[in-house]
Amino acid sequence: xxxxxxxxxxxxxxxxxxxxxxxxDITLSALADPVxxxxxxxxxxxxxxxxxxxxxxxSDPDIDAYVIASPTDTHARFLxxxxxxxxxxxxxxxxxxxxxxxxxxxxxxxxxxxxVMLGFQRRYDPxxxxxxxxxxxxxxxxxxxxxxxxxDPAPPPLAYIQSSGGLFRDQAIxxxxxTRYLLDEEIVSVSATGACLIDPAIGAxxxxxxxxxxxxxxxxxxxxxxNARHAAFGYDQRLEVVCERAVFTIRNHPATQIVRADxxxxxxxxxxxxxxxxxxxxxxxxxxxxxxxxxxxxxxxxTMRDGVEAQRLAEAALLSMQENRPxxxxxxx
Numbered sequence: 224x225x226x227x228x229x230x231x232x233x234x235x236x237x238x239x240x241x242x243x244x245x246x247x248d249i250t251l252s253a254l255a256d257p258v259x260x261x262x263x264x265x266x267x268x269x270x271x272x273x274x275x276x277x278x279x280x281x282s283d284p285d286i287d288a289y290v291i292a293s294p295t296d297t298h299a300r301f302l303x304x305x306x307x308x309x310x311x312x313x314x315x316x317x318x319x320x321x322x323x324x325x326x327x328x329x330x331x332x333x334x335x336x337x338x339v340m341l342g343f344q345r346r347y348d349p350x351x352x353x354x355x356x357x358x359x360x361x362x363x364x365x366x367x368x369x370x371x372x373x374x375d376p377a378p379p380p381l382a383y384i385q386s387s388g389g390l391f392r393d394q395a396i397x398x399x400x401x402t403r404y405l406l407d408e409e410i411v412s413v414s415a416t417g418a419c420l421i422d423p424a425i426g427a428x429x430x431x432x433x434x435x436x437x438x439x440x441x442x443x444x445x446x447x448x449x450n451a452r453h454a455a456f457g458y459d460q461r462l463e464v465v466c467e468r469a470v471f472t473i474r475n476h477p478a479t480q481i482v483r484a485d486x487x488x489x490x491x492x493x494x495x496x497x498x499x500x501x502x503x504x505x506x507x508x509x510x511x512x513x514x515x516x517x518x519x520x521x522x523x524x525x526t527m528r529d530g531v532e533a534q535r536l537a538e539a540a541l542l543s544m545q546e547n548r549p550x551x552x553x554x555x556x
Contacts, residue, residue, distance in 0.1 A: 224248055224249070224250050225248055225249045225250070225287050225288065225514065225517055225518065226250055226252040226285055226286050226287045226288075227243060227249060227250070227251055227252065227286070227287065227288050227289070227290060228251075228252060228253040228254070228255065228275075228280045228283075228286045228288075228289050228290070229243075229251060229253070229254050229255070229272070229289075229290045229292065230254075230255045230256070230277065230280075230289065230290065230291045230292060230293040230297070230301055231255075231256055231291070231292035231293035231294070231315075232254060232256040232258075232260065232262055232263040232266050233256075233262070233292065233293075233294075234499070235292050235315060235342075235499075236256070236266075236290075236292035236293070237262060237266060238499055238506050239290050239292055239313075239506070239510060240266055240270060242506055242507050242509075242510040242511075243290070243510055243514075244269070244270055245507075246510070246511070246514060248514075249514065250271075251270040251271070251272045252272055252273070252285070252286060253272055253273050253274075253275045253280050253283070253286060254266060254267060254270070254272040254273070254274055254275070255274075255275055255276065255277045255280055255293070256274070256293070277301060277304065278304070281304045281305065281307070281308060286310070287310060287311075287517060288310055288311040288312065288313075288513070288517045289301070289305050289310065289311075289312040289313070290312075290313045290513070291305075291312060291313065291314040291315060292315050292342075294386070295315075295317060295319065295320060295386070295387075295388065296319075296320070296386075298314055298315070298317070298318050298319060299318055299319045299324050299325075299328045301314070302314055302318065302328050302331075302332060302339070303328065303331055305337060305339075306331050306332050306334075306335035306337045307335070308337075309335060309336065309337055310337070311337075311338045311339075311340070311513070311516055311517045312337065312338070312339050312340070313339075313340045313341075313342065313510075313513045314339065314340070314341060314342060314530075315341075315342040316341055316342050316343060316396060316397075316400075316530055316533070316534075317388065317392055317393075317396060317530065317534050317537075318341075318527075318530050318531075318534070320388040320392060322534055322535065322538045322555065325530065325531055325534050326531060326556070328527075329527045329528065329530070329531050332527050333527070338516055338520070339526065339527045340512070340513055340516055340523035340525060340526070341523075341525040341526060341527060341529055341530040342509070342525070343397060343400045343401075343404075343524075343525040343529060343530075343533070344502050344505040344506050344509045345397055345400070345401050345404075345502065345505060346400070346401075346404055346505075346524040346525050347505040347506075347508035347509045347512060347524065348502055348504065348505035348508075349504060349505075349508075350473050351401065351404070351405075351462075351473070351505075354405065354462075354464065354471055354473060355404060355405050355407075357471060358405055358406070358407075358464060358466070358471075359407065362469075363466035363467065363468045363469035363471070364466050364467025364468040364469070365466060365467050366405075366406065366444060366464055366465070366466045367444060367445075367465050367466060367467065368444060368445040368446065368447070368464075368465050369402065369405065369406070369444075369445075369446045369447070369462065369463065369464050369465070370446075370447045370449075370462070370463045370465075371398050371401070371402075371446070371447070371448045371449065371461070371462050371463075372449050372459055372460070372461040372462070373394060373395070373397070373398055373448070373449070373450050373451075373459065373460055374449075374450070374451040374452070374453060374454035374458075374459035374460075375394070375451070375452050375453060375454065375458065375459075375498075376453070376454055376457050376458050376459075376496055376497060377452075377453055378421060378422045378425060378432060378452040378453055379452070381424055381425070381428060384424075384425055384428050384430055385428050387430075389429075389430045389431070389541065390417065390430060390431050390432065390434055390450060390452070391415070391434070391436075391537040391538075391540045391541050391544075392534065392537045392538075392541075394450055394452075395434065395436065395448060395450045395537060395540065396533050396534060396536075396537050397533075398436075398448050398450065399438075399448075399532075399533045399536035399537060399540075400525070400529060400532075400533040401462075402438055402440075402446050402448075402536075403529070403532060403533070404524075404529075405464065406440050406442075406444060406446075408440050408441050408442055408444075409440065409441050409532070409552070410438045410439065410440055410441075410446075410536055410552055411439055411440065411441050411551065411552055411553075412438070412439045412539075412549050412550065412551050412552060413436065413437070413438055413439075413536060413539040413540050413543050413549065413550050413552065414436070414437045414543050414548075414549040414550070415434060415435070415436040415437075415539075415540035415541070415543040415544045416434065416435055416436075416543075416544055416547075417431035417433060417434035417435075417544050418431055418432075418433050418434075419431050419432050419433070420432060420433045420451075421433060421451065421452050421453045422452065422453075425452065431544075432451060432452040432453070433450070433451045433452070434448075434449075434450045434451070434540070434544070435447070435448070435449055435450075436448040436449075436450070436540050438536070456493045456494060457475070457478070457493040457494035457495060457496050458475070458494050458495055458496060458497050458498055458500075458501055459475060459494065460473075460475060460476075460494075460498070460501055461473060461474060461475055475494035475495075476494055476495050476500075476501050477491055477492040477493065477494060477495070478492045478493060478494065478495050478496070479492040480492075512524065535552060535555050536552065538555050539552050539554070539555055542554070542555075
């Protein structure tokens with residue numbers, strides 16, 4: 224049996240826990256979460272895990288691996304502690320809201336040689352994986368540009384906004400990562416603009432709720448990203464890749480496949496209501512990949528370096544918006 228410790232019993236921690244518990248050779252041995260809640264108690268009851276302090280978990284020789292799904296401001300510290308053990312660790316993004324700390328944490332991880340997997344679950348989504356294979360095969364010719372749409376069904380709570388690091392670091396970071404994953408090359412420049420058009424409270428908190436971002440890859444290929452905190456019809460996650468001989472499109476996932484047709488036309492269901500439902504299969508595959516990393520040393524699709532580079536693009540977008548100019552990614556060091 225593989226013994227795993229989980230840090231964080233919040234929404235995404237619950238998702239990871241349930242996926243881990245569905246695997247017959249994994250036991251969730253310990254949970255670290257200082258906040259008493261029904262969700263925490265429920266997880267302890269159904270998993271049989273013991274509630275422990277982080278330091279006690281990292282010093283326990285019987286723990287085989289760690290899953291970090293705690294608040295962002297704990298990620299870097301937990302990664303540093305995990306690096307001392309040399310054991311496999313999965314960590315949700317972002318590593319930190321401070322880019323310098325992300326880079327320093329990556330350096331520590333590399334020096335320690337610890338196997339680390341970052342939580343960019345879209346890399347494990349069957350549709351995104353198939354799309355990457357189609358682009359890489361060249362079957363439709365060279366990919367020329369990408370257009371991405373990501374809109375939440377509703378703004379998150381204001382308390383979340385205040386601690387999230389902002390739209391670029393929180394929401395758009397997945398799109399930055401997906402750009403690198405699909406094109407298999409680095410982004411060299413970023414142009415971003417944003418505004419608060421949905422909820423004035425978000426603006427009062429110092430953030431934006433709507434952004435348009437243009438990326439230029441090292442080959443000259445272009446990416447247009449549209450990000451927002453609200454879509455009137457549900458979770459909006461669409462993508463289009465224009466190649467020389469074809470266009471590939473990933474559409475929204477409807478809540479049901481039933482379509483009604485009558486004299487007034489066709490009526491389809493709205494998209495699923497949140498990203499956890501949309502990417503449920505990706506989250507399952509992600510934890511299976513982490514299991515493979517633990518037992519067989521299989522390299523994950525999302526590494527610490529991917530976390531650094533995605534956040535570098537987020538920082539470049541923020542700087543571009545603040546200074547109203549294109550930013551060369553090398554400016555971020």
